[in-house]
Amino acid sequence: MSSTALALTVLATLLASTILTPLLAQLRLSRYAHFPAILGFAIASVLSLFMLRDVFLLGPAGTTPGLSLDLSGTYPFFDLNLKESPTVWFHAGLLKVTFSLAIDPLSAIMLATVTFVATWIAVFSSGYMHGEDGYTRFFTIMCLFVFCMCLLVLADNFFLLLAGWEGVGLCSYLLVGYYYAKPSAAAAARKAFLVTRLGDVGFVLGIFLLWSAGGYHTDLSAIFAHIQQHSASHGTLTAACLLLFCGAVGKSAQLPLYVWLPDAMEGPTPVSALIHAATMVTAGVYLLARCAPLFVQVPYVQIYICATGGLTAIFAAFIALTQTDLKRILAYSTVSQLGYMFMALGTVGAITPSIAVAAAIFHLFTHAFFKALLFLGSGSVMHAMGGVIDIRKFSGLRKLMPVTHITFLIGCAALAGLPLLSGFWSKDQILDSLHHAGEHSLHYRVLYEGVFLVALLTAGLTAFYTFRAYFLTFWGEERIPEEAGHHAHESPRVMRVPLIVLAVGAVIVGLAVESFTRHGFSKFLATTPAIQMANKTYEREHNVRSQSSPHFNWKVAGMGTTAALLGLAAAFALYRRGEMVAVPAILKPAHGLSLNKGYVDEIFQGIIVKPAEIAATGTRQFDGLLDSLARFVAFIPRLFAAFLRPLQNGLVQFYALGMVLGLAVFAFFIVFKVSR
């Protein structure tokens, strides 16, 4: 099969699982609802690995062939034919939207990551969600989510991408609100949906701006090519890139729209692992990576992206320092890591785009493994602790849950960036990119250097809060909350196996593809047509030759590792007994600020929600006024109706009498008026 056919098969398989799962509920086979999901994800995963190999060996596929339905009067009556041009989805005036897919290293890597992680998370979920109400609903939405995510990743058309983008947003909403009877979950779902919607408004506007600037194409590759040839006006391009970034900010939870992600932890833990750590939230990163040919042309937007990423990273890490909810710590850590990726993307244009994008995508890739692992680990803990997730309430689970302990430790180490683990390589590449940008950027050297320092600091903070959570959970004397009762035990095998698989992944993926001088991942990714295009633009504008691959910088790696080790040491010193420690007086204000999440929610409450509420109250009063006016107007016909209502007395003969009298009047009119 060609790589395009493989991609189509992946989509078809996932769609089939989506349709099949609810059918099982109809057949009263709800307890087997995980079968279609796991099977579909596994098939999709294998197929996307084949696709990855094809793309690796044969290079990116060309344009997507379309399918045309040939209806005829002769047998076999209809036939599916392959066409040269992609199938048109809809066509209105200048707007023409096609089902074109991008089969290149970028999408192949993303697809493989998404489907692989999804498979193991689905296996974990079948154990974790066992016996829950709405088991079928969970897996149906899960299938739909993975389908939409794959559509998003594979789309080479902005509208197709938007369809996947909104689809994953919808699934996120549905899964965050999975326990919809719980008010906090319903509110969190609403918040997630509305906040990302703010970003999506920008995204849609950006799409239309690009559509008009890019020669009325909707295909990404066509728009890039058009803008490359006819250089669009700088203002338009800047606005379009800012709008796209706005969408990415909403989806990938950057400042100031990150507030929804921590609340989204109200959903089931596997959902947090899959959607809110490994896949969906990285959609913004993916979008920016794919649009690198545009972003490379607007350096000050890049500055903005880089600064946003940096601020988000350190701010989220700062908040994570004092949180006591294990899942929230991980959520803030996700926000922080996404900030890292945006920092890397912000260097596109300052350094060779392929290297910057590779750093971001590589971090995305490794992050998917270790963050999914951490979330599943926390899910395992939560499962054992009877739903309790507050790290103050338990400690010393080392002996009780050995597998969870070891895998969680691996995840923490990878997240902290301890040497040789996957997080180390990817974080090092980002730091290296920033360092490099600080040296080579034409105009914004100081800023990039500042961001580099922020990133280093964040690395230290990351190690601290990660190991703080680890020590508080697994070290010290064994304490188990009452809710767990006597059921505190290691998770069943169906949950342990995914942990082990992902832990192995978290250890080896970095070493396997991107260690020291082997830069297979970066080189492979650099063959993506869009990134090649960005490279060419970079070469033209900066009049330099682009670097073929990053080089391992011992100095930067040493600095990063030192920061991580410092953080680890601090966490060990403070929390190795598995208990909370008192905060010294001098740090009280900072502690309070962190504990209260930087008062961001309160600030939003004050500057956005309160005025809106006041306006709503006023509008409501005005509406009441209008209502009473309308009621008054409605009262007049009511008054007339009071006279006429007795006519409707339910007697058939009375109605017939009315009919005859009316007919008589009509006949009178005809006889005396019309015929004369």
Added chain:
Amino acid sequence: MISVWHFLSVAAVLFALGLIGFLTRRNLITMFLSAELMIQGVVLNLLAFARFHANLSGQAFGLFVIAVAACEAGLAMALIIAMYRRTKSLDSSVWQNLRETGVPATIDPDALIQPPLELADDPKLPAAGKKPQEVAGV
């Protein structure tokens, strides 16, 4: 030959009388027969025009009207029986549940004057096959 106008006039009178019967009489069966009376007026019209135009179309249609009237009779009888089973009455005014909410039910203003039953001391023959004593007590 009698002109068509005379027949039309007679038909109109029959139709009007049937209409009045339908509007005022409350017995379901009388109402139905009044409707049939109206149909007779209409059929008379059709036949008069058939004669007037010297062809058979009107007669053919008269036949169809009679066929439809026969269907109607069957269905009406079935409905009347079903309704009688529900209320034990042939009064069409019993059925007024579909009136507007809040409108009081229409009730008859003054009581019926029950005519005196037949004289009690009239001799009555016992039913066949029964002993006189059994009836005597009635």
Added chain:
Amino acid sequence: MNLLAATNSGNAIGQLAAAVILGVVAIHALLPRPKGRSIALGVFAGIAAVVVIVSWIVRQFGQPSQGQVSLVLFWLFSGGAVLFSTIFIAQRNPARGAIAFAFVIVNVCGLFLLLAAPFLMAATIVIYAGAIIVTFLFVLMLSNAIGTSNENDRSREPLLGSLAGFSFLGLVLFALYQGSPTAAADALKSEYHLPAVTMTSTERTTLLTLAEHAGVVSIAATREEMLKTADGLRESYADLLGTSDSFTDELDLARTNRTMGERMAVRSDVQADAIKAQNLNLKRAVRKALNGLDNLSMKPEATAAEFKESTEDFAKLREETILLAARGELPARNVANLGYALYTDYLLAVEMAGTVLLIATIGAVSIAGRKEAMA
């Protein structure tokens, strides 16, 4: 009746209004009610209403017929129908009402017969008097109301109901009057007859004798016999057979003498046109028969085919003559013709009527079936 027509003056609307008011009073007085029912007033007002309306009909539409027999029969049947209808709607006892309705049917069937529809007459009597009435009498017996009851001894809105019915009747009659040729004549201030020109008995006798003679000619065995009888025919009916147009073109002449406006006024008279067409057909048949006869007499030795053709022409002449002579009478073979029309022109309609009957039967059975039995 003529007397009444002459003595009643006033315009048509006034008379109709009087009839309507009298009718309302009569029916209102007759309708069953617990209190205030007055049969004497009802009968009196009813008779007055009938007198007024009959005089109105006679004045506006003329006498129904010249022939005494059909005149008597028409008034008898229509009077009976109206009388029994009134009894039917005023009758308290529904069973007696049903019997009155049966009499209405019988009278209406008499009117059907006058309208040359014997098959429909028979069908109506069989279906209504025979089936429907009997069925409903059964139902009435099953319900078996004793004494007074709401449904029989009360009326729903008697005044409004009769007012609605009679005002409707008045409007219909007035519309008839407006559409009738008499009204056109009134408007033109001219006096002439209805288009349905009645044939005198002399004319009919002449036509029938002609038909008889034509029949004799048509069955002639030899040429000589035929020529001889045909000569007699030609002598006897010279005025009819082509030498004079006095009869056949009578209507045309009468028409051409009229003014443009008058012709416009009666143009919609379909029956007159139908009669005219029949006259033309007769004329053509006569011309053809006589031409054939002339050819036959010219040639001493005619072929058998020519002879046969000539006799056929005479046979056709006979049929046309009978048809014209029978104008206004009961057409022969009504049942056969109706059956022919039903199974040729109206075949689909007949099938559909049969289907509707079947469905209605099934529906009636399922509606009336006891729910307990079904469960």
